[in-house]
Amino acid sequence: MAMPLLRKPFRFKRQSRLHRMSRFEKAVVVLLVLFSAFMLLPLVYIFNHALKPYEELFIYPPTIWARSPSLQNFVELFNITSDSVIPVTRYIFNSLTVAVLSVITVTGVSALCAYPLSKHKFPGYKLVFATIMLTLLFAPETVTIPRYLVVSNLGIMNTYWGHILPMVAVPVGVFLMKQFIDQIPNELLESARLDGAREFTVFLRIVVPVILPAVATIGIISFQTAWGNVETSNLFMQDEQMKTFPFFISSLTSNMANNVARQGAAAAAALFMFIPNLIIFLVFQSKVIATMAHSGIK
Amino acid sequence: MGRIVLKHVEKRYGKDKQYAVKDFNLEIEDGEFLVMVGGSGCGKSTTLRMIAGLEDITSGELYIGDKLVNHLPPKDRDIAMVFQNYALYPNMNIYENIAFGLRLRKEPKHEIDLSVKSTSRTLEIEQFLDRKPRQLSGGQRQRVALGRAIVRKPSVFLMDEPLSNLDAKLRVQMRTEIIRLHKQLGVTTVYVTHDQVEAMTMGNRIVVMKDGVIQQVDSPRLIYSNPRNMFVASFIGTPPINFIDGKVVETDGGKLQLQTQRSYLAIPDAHAELLRKHGKVNRRVVLGIRCEYAHAEPEMADRHPRSQMTGTLKVAELMGADMYLYVDIGADTPFVVRTTSGFDCREDEKITVTLDMSKALYFDKDTTASLMYE
Numbered sequence: 190m191a192m193p194l195l196r197k198p199f200r201f202k203r204q205s206r207l208h209r210m211s212r213f214e215k216a217v218v219v220l221l222v223l224f225s226a227f228m229l230l231p232l233v234y235i236f237n238h239a240l241k242p243y244e245e246l247f248i249y250p251p252t253i254w255a256r257s258p259s260l261q262n263f264v265e266l267f268n269i270t271s272d273s274v275i276p277v278t279r280y281i282f283n284s285l286t287v288a289v290l291s292v293i294t295v296t297g298v299s300a301l302c303a304y305p306l307s308k309h310k311f312p313g314y315k316l317v318f319a320t321i322m323l324t325l326l327f328a329p330e331t332v333t334i335p336r337y338l339v340v341s342n343l344g345i346m347n348t349y350w351g352h353i354l355p356m357v358a359v360p361v362g363v364f365l366m367k368q369f370i371d372q373i374p375n376e377l378l379e380s381a382r383l384d385g386a387r388e389f390t391v392f393l394r395i396v397v398p399v400i401l402p403a404v405a406t407i408g409i410i411s412f413q414t415a416w417g418n419v420e421t422s423n424l425f426m427q428d429e430q431m432k433t434f435p436f437f438i439s440s441l442t443s444n445m446a447n448n449v450a451r452q453g454a455a456a457a458a459a460l461f462m463f464i465p466n467l468i469i470f471l472v473f474q475s476k477v478i479a480t481m482a483h484s485g486i487k
Numbered sequence: 488m489g490r491i492v493l494k495h496v497e498k499r500y501g502k503d504k505q506y507a508v509k510d511f512n513l514e515i516e517d518g519e520f521l522v523m524v525g526g527s528g529c530g531k532s533t534t535l536r537m538i539a540g541l542e543d544i545t546s547g548e549l550y551i552g553d554k555l556v557n558h559l560p561p562k563d564r565d566i567a568m569v570f571q572n573y574a575l576y577p578n579m580n581i582y583e584n585i586a587f588g589l590r591l592r593k594e595p596k597h598e599i600d601l602s603v604k605s606t607s608r609t610l611e612i613e614q615f616l617d618r619k620p621r622q623l624s625g626g627q628r629q630r631v632a633l634g635r636a637i638v639r640k641p642s643v644f645l646m647d648e649p650l651s652n653l654d655a656k657l658r659v660q661m662r663t664e665i666i667r668l669h670k671q672l673g674v675t676t677v678y679v680t681h682d683q684v685e686a687m688t689m690g691n692r693i694v695v696m697k698d699g700v701i702q703q704v705d706s707p708r709l710i711y712s713n714p715r716n717m718f719v720a721s722f723i724g725t726p727p728i729n730f731i732d733g734k735v736v737e738t739d740g741g742k743l744q745l746q747t748q749r750s751y752l753a754i755p756d757a758h759a760e761l762l763r764k765h766g767k768v769n770r771r772v773v774l775g776i777r778c779e780y781a782h783a784e785p786e787m788a789d790r791h792p793r794s795q796m797t798g799t800l801k802v803a804e805l806m807g808a809d810m811y812l813y814v815d816i817g818a819d820t821p822f823v824v825r826t827t828s829g830f831d832c833r834e835d836e837k838i839t840v841t842l843d844m845s846k847a848l849y850f851d852k853d854t855t856a857s858l859m860y861e
Contacts, residue, residue, distance in 0.1 A: 376574035379541050384588035384635070385562040394587075398578035 232463075239263070239460035246452055262457035269441075269454055275429050277437065281461075284434035287352040288415040288465075294353055295411035296404050299362030304392055306363070307370035308378060318367070325360045333424070340425050351425040352433070356415055362407040369400040405476035413466055435462060489552070489642035489675030491515040491538060496547035498533050498699075507533045508699045511547070515677065520669050522678045522690030525722070530699035531679045532647055538677060539568050539645050551643060567636035568645040571652060573628045575620035581607075581631050582616040588639045606638040609668075626657045633665070637672065644669075644676040650685065662688060683723050687711065695719045713848070717855040720775050720848065726811055726823045729781065731774045732852070735767050745774055748817045753793040755845050758859075762849060765858045772858065773850040778825040780846040783812055783832070787841040794842045798822060800834055814838055 210218070233253060238246070240258035267277055305311060306318050336355050345351045373396065381391045397404065422436035438458040441451055470477070492515070498508040508530040515521050523531040536542040538549065540561035549556055556564050567588075575584050582603055589599045607613045610630045620628055629649060636644055649665070650658045666689055669676055680686055686693050687707045695702040695710065695718070703715040714720035720728045733745040735754070743759040745752040752774070754762065762768065788795060798816035810828045813821040824840055832838065849858040 374572055374574065376570040376572055377576065379539075379561070380568065380570060380574040380635075381576070381587070382541075383539065383561045383566065383568050384639070385591040386587075390591065395576055395578070401578075 232467075235456075235460050235463055238456040241453075241456070243453055246456065262453035265451070266454040266457045266461070269451065277434075279430060280432060280434040280437040283349075283352075283431060284416060286349060287418075287421075287433060288412050290349065291353045291356045291415040292408050292412050294357050295359050295362060296407050298357050299359055299366050299407055300397060300400070300404065301392070302363045303366035303370055304396055307367045308373075308375070318363075321360050321363050324358070329420075333420075337424055346425050347428040347431050349431075351431075352415075352418075352421045355421060355425075356411065356418070359407065359411060361410070365407060366400060366403050369403040370396060373399055402476040405473045409469055409473055409477060412469055416465060417462065434458075438462060490517045490550075491643060491675065491677070492548075492550040493534075493538075494548040494550075496534070496537060496549055497545050498530070498537060498542065499545045506699045508537070511701060513694065513701070513704060515675060517675055518673045520666075520676045520678065520689060520691045521694065522680060522686040522692070523694045523696060524680055524683055524686040525696035525702075527681060529696040531681075531694075531696050533699075534696075535568075535645050535647055535677060535679045538643075539566060540564050564643075565641050566643040566645055567639055567641040568647065569629075569632050569636050569649045571648040573620070573625075573632045573652075575628055575631055575635075577620055580617050580619055581612065581623070584620065584631055585634050585638050588635065592639075602638050606634045609637070609671075610634045610664075625653050626661060629653065629661060630664075633668065637668070642675065644674050646676065646678045648680055649678075650680075651682075658685075665689065683725070687723065693723075695722060697722075713857070713859055714775075715857050715860070717773065717775065717850045717857075720850070720857075724777060726778055728775045728777050728848075729822050730820075730850075731776070731816070731818065731822070732771065733774055734771050735762055735769065737768055743768065745772070747774075747796070749798075750796045751793070752796070752842060752844060754847075758844075758847065758849065761858060761861070764861065765851075767849070767851075767858065771852045773852050773855075775848040775850060776842055776846065778811065778823040780843040781822070781824040782841045782843070783814075783824050783826045783830060783838055784841075785839070788839065791841050791843055794844045796822075796840045796842070798838060798840060800832055800836055800838045803832055803834060812838070814840055816840070 230253070237253060237255040237258075239262055240255045240260070242255075242257060242259045242261055245252070245256060269277065302321075306314050340346060340351050340355060343350075343354075345354065377395060377399075378391050381395050386394065417435050418433070419435050419439055422432040426432050426436075438455065441455045441458060491513075493511050493513045496508060496511040497506065499505060500507050511530075511534060523534065525531045533542060537544050538551075540556070540559060544557050551564055551566070575581075576587065579587065585603045585606060586599050589602060594602075603616075604613070607616060610633060612627060612630050612634060615623055615627060615631070620631065623631065629652075632649070646665075650661050653661060662685060665678075678685075678689060687710075690707055692704060693707055693710050694704050697718050703710060703719045705713075710719060710723055714723065717730065721730070731745075731747050733747040733752070736744050736746045736751075738744055742756075743754040743762060745754055762772070782791075796816055798814040800812055801815050801821055802813040804811040804813070805828055808828055810826050810830055812824040812826060812830075812832065814824060816822045822840065850856065851858060
């Protein structure tokens with residue numbers, strides 16, 4: 190009985206999957222591969238740009254690939270500030286501190302806000318949730334002045350709080366977490382309460398682990414926002430020591446617009462800005478994709 | 488002490504204060520296995536959740552042991568609960584699931600380990616301890632949920648339809664398992680189900696509920712043989728009890744008969760006395776008779792004279808050893824007769840049904856209350 194099976198020609202799994210596709214599907218696959226290659230272009234460009242020596246940066250027509258890659262731009266980036274009071278590492282340290290702290294506070298605050306909204310249904314919870322959603326409607330520019338007044342009156346100008354506090358309220362985060370917590374069966378929480386857990390233990394030991402994909406997503410979003418944020422440095426930090434790395438980069442390029450000098454350093458800095466985002470996304474991408482599939486949010 | 492006392496316990500919901508549970512009075516003895524049964528929305532789960540402390544009590548008093556626990560949080564009531572959907576913590580492995588309650592109580596590590604191991608041995612889930620709940624089948628998950636309840640050695644177990652999510656075969660198996668556990672541990676257990684077979688087989692006593700009101704509290708045997716009202720009679724037993732409308736009339740000889748649409752059924756003296764006491768002579772009553780006391784075999788006619796009805800056989804349902812005959816006797820619902828599978832009959836043919844009138848029950852037509860109680 191096993192003989193007919195043996196006669197079947199051997200094929201690789203992938204190859205056989207390709208064989209099963211119709212001509213239209215194959216065309217779609219080819220098209221999608223081309224598109225994704227096209228989407229990759231900026232990334233390739235950033236990488237190569239940072240590695241191009243001066244003479245290549247201004248070549249016309251511009252090239253994608255660096256012909257003779259060198260690390261000269263990075264050396265320049267770290268040398269620029271060698272004669273100034275504040276070294277570039279200070280900006281990087283500020284940025285990392287702000288990014289890490291805001292990831293922790295944003296995810297923490299969003300989850301702590303979403304949990305009672307979803308599971309405790311206190312009087313007026315609908316109004317609270319609607320208000321939070323309403324804030325999505327405001328463009329960031331419209332709240333700049335009130336935000337400045339709040340930060341200034343709190344007296345947290347030129348502190349890390351000034352960087353973090355304006356970033357903490359993330360309505361999308363609350364919304365996403367609430368959607369996830371809604372799906373947790375009440376019995377799970379009740380059973381933990383019967384086991385003797387206090388409310389905070391239920392939250393920390395049961396709710397948070399179950400909604401980890403949402404936590405990861407919010408973590409990435411808040412990291413990217415905080416890492417690329419120039420606004421707080423611009424508005425609330427008069428002290429140069431407290432400004433962040435993206436601000437430093439923008440000063441590199443914008444203060445010297447149309448200037449040939451330091452373009453190499455700017456290219457290196459752009460790569461520097463981009464790499465943490467890439468790493469974080471690659472590490473957490475599976476969770477993020479699970480979240481997108483789960484909640485229909487992009 | 489696992490004694491539970493409910494005194495005038497009530498639960499009302501919403502703006503219009505509708506009753507979910509109304510004037511619930513019950514004493515559950517230490518070590519008893521009490522089953523609460525009823526249709527969906529009858530308040531049985533709400534009552535259980537009030538005992539657990541997951542639901543507020545609108546009015547009344549609830550005692551566990553000798554302590555008034557109305558305002559005690561769930562964790563201080565010394566109870567454990569098993570849910571229909573198991574409610575295992577998906578992020579923890581089985582060991583941690585079982586140990587969670589003990590860890591929160593800050594018990595020493597080696598004692599936790601000992602308890603978890605011995606509990607998992609009792610429930611035969613030792614080999615799964617390092618797995619996650621999603622890697623287990625429904626039956627295994629339910630065992631873990633039981634383990635999580637047992638390991639804390641509470642004075643009361645509460646079970647909310649724990650077997651509803653299992654397939655029929657597994658349900659029977661777990662049923663005996665739970666009975667065995669109860670015998671072994673002797674812990675007071677309150678078990679909620681909508682399945683009357685579970686209720687009959689598991690409970691020391693059964694509470695039948697409807698619309699938030701207790702209909703009857705009794706042993707399974709009494710609930711089946713002497714229900715308090717028509718709801719209890721029809722809810723317990725498969726196929727459901729047969730009801731026949733009729734008028735109690737007196738014959739010339741001073742005997743009582745039930746005059747139904749098609750025939751006269753002789754009422755035995757013992758029942759006649761009760762009916763006279765209730766003043767039901769020349770009144771309409773409802774006769775209830777279970778299918779095993781109705782016979783289709785012709786030889787039964789001699790044994791129970793003057794208690795025959797004729798009808799048309801509509802459907803014959805073969806159940807293996809038994810066969811259920813659905814007979815049209817001119818009422819709205821068919822009359823069900825249980826017979827042996829060898830019984831020879833054809834559908835749409837006339838059939839004579841003999842009733843064992845000594846086993847009949849009588850109900851008040853207006854109040855639906857049983858007339859079998861004095």
